[in-house]
Amino acid sequence: MSKPLITPRLDLLRALSRELVSPPPIWLMRQAGRYLPEYREIRRKAPDFLALCYSPDLAAEITLQPIRRFGLDAAILFSDILVVPDALGMKVTFREGEGPLLERLETARELTRLRVPVAVERLAPVYETVRRVKRELPENVALIGFAGAPWTVATYMIEGSGDREFVRAKTWAYGDAAAFAALIDILVETSIAHLAAQAEAGVDAVQVFDSWCGVLPDDDFDRWCIEPMQRIVAGVRAKAPGLPIIGFPRGAGLNLGRYVAATGVDAVSLDTTVPLAHAAELQRSVVVQGNLDPIALLAGGDVLGAHTRRIVKALGQGPFIFNLGHGVLPRTPPKHVGELVALVRAGR
């Protein structure tokens, strides 16, 4: 963890400003979570997941747990993308091992129920968590805030739970584009306010997760993924100038290049399926982050070594942040994370 004194800025921020940082900074999506015994210990005492997100002491503690264990270059705020629909007044429940369950938006008329003006006020405990984490975080570790992208959050609000076909959400988006756009507008506005409030509380960068954009065809990808993200980038930059923005359009596939060019994100987080040669091409225009298969981390050993070296070799010569292509899986042995950090820091 020792850093030369001539490095005045956080490695993560140096990489996000297109500096070549070698070895690259590393953090992992879901680095705080169920695979850590100290996290499960807290969950045993506080089983209500959303209450945990709104408890600054506990949420700060969970955010810091993987930093203490592994000395990663960034912490990511312990929270959830569904605090936004919760703050808008939709009932959100997390069921053990099953994924979230939301009260569903059935019709466009129900949009008037959403408490847009006060949503961010209700998220005050989240910003308090940011302040506490910042006070306790080692000075060489960055703090990343986040929000879900509008399309992804909208799918949860309309489906209620994780229908993998997204029949309701797509039927609404395709069939009543004006009403769907009104919902997206609410989510754009609330996301900007939520991200700007995290910045004001002290996060060093933010990531916007579009976990389900990969199911949208063609024009609909542009309309429901790219355009809202353009507005979020512009809105956050207006309220929090200089805050780096990482986009994660998971599964964007052949839409990835358009997403990067059109949204103007500072960095793009790549899912596991993005070929490394393509990722290296992208580095010419944007900082890339990614994209180790979480199953290579779960497997550990030679598999972890081979997959990690392949990525560092392909991307380590450009602006790069090491990460997974998706979140840490719950069954991952914590010591594999330690081994991964050592592998990346060894630089080869």
Place this chain on the structure above:
Amino acid sequence: MSKPLITPRLDLLRALSRELVSPPPIWLMRQAGRYLPEYREIRRKAPDFLALCYSPDLAAEITLQPIRRFGLDAAILFSDILVVPDALGMKVTFREGEGPLLERLETARELTRLRVPVAVERLAPVYETVRRVKRELPENVALIGFAGAPWTVATYMIEGSGDREFVRAKTWAYGDAAAFAALIDILVETSIAHLAAQAEAGVDAVQVFDSWCGVLPDDDFDRWCIEPMQRIVAGVRAKAPGLPIIGFPRGAGLNLGRYVAATGVDAVSLDTTVPLAHAAELQRSVVVQGNLDPIALLAGGDVLGAHTRRIVKALGQGPFIFNLGHGVLPRTPPKHVGELVALVRAGR
């Protein structure tokens, strides 16, 4: 359904040989299935799905049902990609509304249990179905046979059911590549024999479904998706010269171009997420098939009209077969399929 007498060949085969056919031929993945009341009627009397696949009379009847209703340009054999593991000696069960359940391959040692030499003999009823369908099919309608691609079939054999993370299959592929390659070799060999036997029985073309290739990163996509498909294409061409081969690497994303170039398929079936501008580029080197969102078909009306016209406009000027980007959803109203056929035949 009337065709000019000067057209000596099936429209589907003309399109597959790179002729511009206007309006384009149309068939739909899962065009025979649960959305049709006449299919559900048969299933009520014959609830064992695999037994149905091995009953030439009933399987032929199901294959013909959508042709009678909608006058599509091709029938696709009613069967399943899991008849191959079944024929290899793995127990396969289909659970109502839940997806298949397979006896799992736990270790590489168990590969010796697979009955490779006799597998295709056990699929004789499938080839009898082909012969019966061919006898009854209108002469302007093609018959398509199919198989699952080795990676996709291997995931079912190793996972036992549909784990969306593919932890076991990937752990095996990444961690014991030699043993996994032995399984893939068995599936390549059996798939070639199965496809060639369908050709001998009379199918006009075949499609190879790689439904889960979209989860493989980089080199692993090449090794477990592209290379086995290269060998299937070569093997089928050696045994059934001139038989057109359609590849369906669902979710291939940024690996799609490499798949098309390296496998040498005659046509590529595109999933819903492939942007139409990219699909039009691909038409320069390969026949494309696709890629209407099944949810647009489920929605019907203006949504179906707009999505269909967008695709026909973008791809109708090159070698093209109209299809969905994935299978017909069970809740789809049958009359929407009739409307889709009329829309495509209207040519705009």
